[in-house]
Amino acid sequence: MPGLSLAPGRPFPLGATPDEGGVNFAVFSANAHFIELCLFTEDGRRETARILMTERDGDIWHIRVEGMKAGQLYGFRAHGPYEPEAGHRFNPHKLLLDPYAKSWDGRLKWSDALMGYKIGSARGDLSYDTRDSAFAVPKSVVVDERALPPLPPGPGTPMAESLIYEAHVKGLTMRHPVIPQQLRGRYAGLSHPAVIDHLVKLGVTAVELLPVQGFFDDRFLVAKGLTNYWGYNTMGFFLPEPRYSARPGRGEFREMVWRLHQAGIEVILDVVYNHTGEGDELGPTLSFRGLDNASYYRLAGGGRHYMNDSGTGNSLNLTHPMVLRMVMDSLRHWVTHFGVDGFRFDLATSMGREVHGFDSGAGFFDALRQDPVLARVKLIAEPWDIGPGGYQMGGFPHPFAEWNDKFRDGVRRYWRGDAGMTAELGRRLLGSAENFDHHGRPATASLNFVTAHDGFTLQDLVSYTVKRNLANGEDNRDGHSENHSDNLGHEGATEDARINAARALRKRNILATLMLAQGTPMILAGDEIGHSQGGNNNAYAQDNEVTWIDWAKADAALAAFVAKLAAIRAGHPVLCQRHFLHARKRHNEGLPDVIWRRADGQPPEAFEWHDPAFRCLCVELRMAAQGPEADDVIFAVFNTGPEQALTLPGTVPAWSLILDTTRPDLVPQPAGAGQTVPANAVLVFTAAALGGQP
Template structure:
């Protein structure tokens, strides 16, 4: 599929089940002049193909499709609209918003049933024939085990646009992202994978352009095989490949946030750019007899992955990024839409079957955002192995516990142990849960402890957009302040949130910039803010916070008991007959059933060992304390000969061998057992 260089020319192949005629259009290298229009005569089933001798990589092309323009029946063919190849590996030119992009005549009394005859070629990006070969040398995928994975969610431009150590000409690009200063920061931080917001070629929405804004996040994909050009300095695939190779050499995996639930063409009022003009009735899920679009993603349309050729395109795209760009995994935006069959969401549906049996894709990391706005859209915990899932229950539960909401201690216990209530079934592992406090969508960590009300006015939607329930707390003053008491409280709250994240079972994910105190001024939906709102300010970074996060990640890495594959069920270990998990109150007693529901129960303690089922006889244990209440006396278990204090969030620079007398107010403590014979017998 797509354009393939054969040595003596280029073969073009494109899918359409309902077109009556398709033409290949060849352009000058700058994409401005159409030089030839060739009818595609050969057809095998629904794949139209043509070989053109003498063409080489660098050839610029597009398609025109002839067929019925019958929106009521789901068909919107219009040969006046130049169409981008769905398999385009590179793009020439950028989208120029114009009424000529519409298949219908804007302003017509017949609305989208009207027919526009203007040629759109001047306004549409064209596809470019590419040669994806690259000298990978000894590149080797890190293949970090799931239990050892720490994800860093980042935006190519936001991470580098203001980084003083990155060469100016490379800021905001793939090459800038993999420059030595950035890699050095990530290695010192201790993360094992960088998860990039969308880098598949996307466009800026027309309503944003009209406001002088851009689609900064990139969840508006146009070309599923092409790297986004705005992050390139040379406009070549090798820049992206170089980035991946450099990250691999540093031991860091590259995970892509991908958007296969919808395309940039929007609903019936959107432009005709590719899929709509090639075969609208096949590519999209339609409603209202075919005229309207199912809108499970909230963006106007939904790709129809129940169609075999659309599913094939998605699988081909995923394999392309693994095989030709060596990426290590994918995070699927609004993934429920991908698994929705005619009868509803199905964990054994076509998409999941296809990806799990694939010898290439089944070996990379697969992460689902387990919801969309369609019927039955919330599916946390319902995805099949080997999928990880973003766990919003962890995000909200941990936020509410530290905010001081009553009755959240029982919920915290579930989150700290990997959310077994959601994921412990069908042979799934405790690493199924991707735990996070913040992500690109919502407040940053700094804003989470600085604002109670979102401030999204810069988005031009009168502050109506973005999450309304953030479970945030300004700790006494709304927004920036110089009050030392408020700043100290905010610093402690951030350390408690981060410590809870890094001490919990599952796969932790950090939002880029949280480790240095990045603020977006209270904007919790900065999708359109390609400016200093979302660009990370490295000059004012919080070095103390950075050092604390580094120590937290190193602590997690040094203690296997904190990152287990198996769920812990309080079962006795065969090696020492001690349960692998024991919940305690600060006074050392085991909480009884009614106490778990006591709103005054705010100091949760837990003793952890390697899982009983694993047969690991290691006697090492940790004792963690999560105290969202006042200071309280603390009694350590006698199931170990002694305990060494490793972490106290009220003392971020805790010296080795530090003593303790209590569980301080608003604190997280972590102890490690000393070796030897326990003071007491079986607890």
């Protein structure tokens, strides 16, 4: 090693940390006998040195290489027992990625040599493979982050004022005609002025990006000629996925965040800390498994097998302090180095599962809430997984918001015309208080959505009654079979003007319901312009025109309607309250903060809430009695029945009609006697004395 010398180094920070004189390496393993640091040539093809990491502080192995600079390619080899039945799978023939790597060089090449065991052996994963895997594994790269200038603070939009837009970096930009070809599908493309202008016009306050932490394509998908398009297969928790970068380095991601912030748009990352891309006992040895399988993963069957609460083969063990530390270090890194504003946790129940089961006071939640960096960012949970007691909607602690699938299903069924859904709609319009109104949680804890990446798009929700997933190569067995969808008379795309008009109205009704409900709304990228996936409701492997939004066919009228809804919501505090509404009387005028009505103006009787004939629900909303008593009021009508006469409440001197989904271009106008509500429509009225403008 010409020009290099060794020193003991230090155990903190973990990973590769360069300074003026060299690079410090530190890696965790509680059960290894010893660990080697492996150095590679600039092209990553030849291993030039193996350095024994002789220093150990507790379970952290470390060494300092004097004279080394940023850009060096490296990996680890861990020596220890290969005893799968006891949970140990050490195999020094397998080059291992640094769990704290800030960058990778090269791509994963699927090969049997990546396996710690011999493929085809009668002993299965109990066998031992001696082939060197270095040729097939990307190399970790030493990155110098000292020169990175601090990013200015993000917009800091309150949750109550947020409109979240779930998007895929590539899917959103790949077919955008204005974005330069070389930037499509890249971070730079997502922050292109054409995309930002679209988001601003829609009223979006935050983009929630499908996974952008480093991930690999599953072997079974590669064998089919497919990719892991969604990215829920993370292996690099500290680095932006390289496939979305138009240029080398990490600056493009930071610039994307900065440009979005300049436009007032926050960046939320969908993160996957419930499992890794190493799969079950038949999966590859790429990093965590080879460094300390028994510490990083939750094991079963004496240690040979893996707990599979994620459905992908393994579950990270967040009850181990060093695994928890890695996750916390990763989250902080994305906030401090990349400027992100929040996180949506995939299968978040796994994050709170202790030895005895899910616990709202789990160590991970405690660590998050006391952390001075992470306690101030947006935290969103997908409140379920497939493990025992996996469905936990409403069970997460403040300040988490949670994806509300009850809102999704209830709104879908109401507008499909299912009988007896009026009471369900009422609960969802008030922020699902029965789930979230406890322990001081706000109404914004309900993350309301009707569509997301997993499931039908909005266009497909009104165009298909059954899924069309054959392209995924699983004989249409994958994806949800019950989507509460309706094709309104024809399966799939049609030229029938009557059906298309009905579909357009149904979409407007659904979107209006989403925007008028208490809670935090989220829309799926492409829904606002009519994007279809041809009925595929599980397009996780479709990195092609199935998922890439077709901007050339954008429904500009629908986008304008979504922008109108966002403006109405932003302009009326009553629609975006933190406090729940419980029909308590307000002190200033003695009226309840929520009044339910029938179309004739009378309160519904108790039995009517479940009467299949009760299909026109009206609600008068004011600021919550326990909150600031501002004089903002709306009257909203949700009608899945026929056209009928509508009696406006006499609680204000006069009303203005500001929204009618059957007339999307409606200009606000006075409303008086003789008002009717059209069939299958949403109407919104405001007090004329307040101006009546959205």
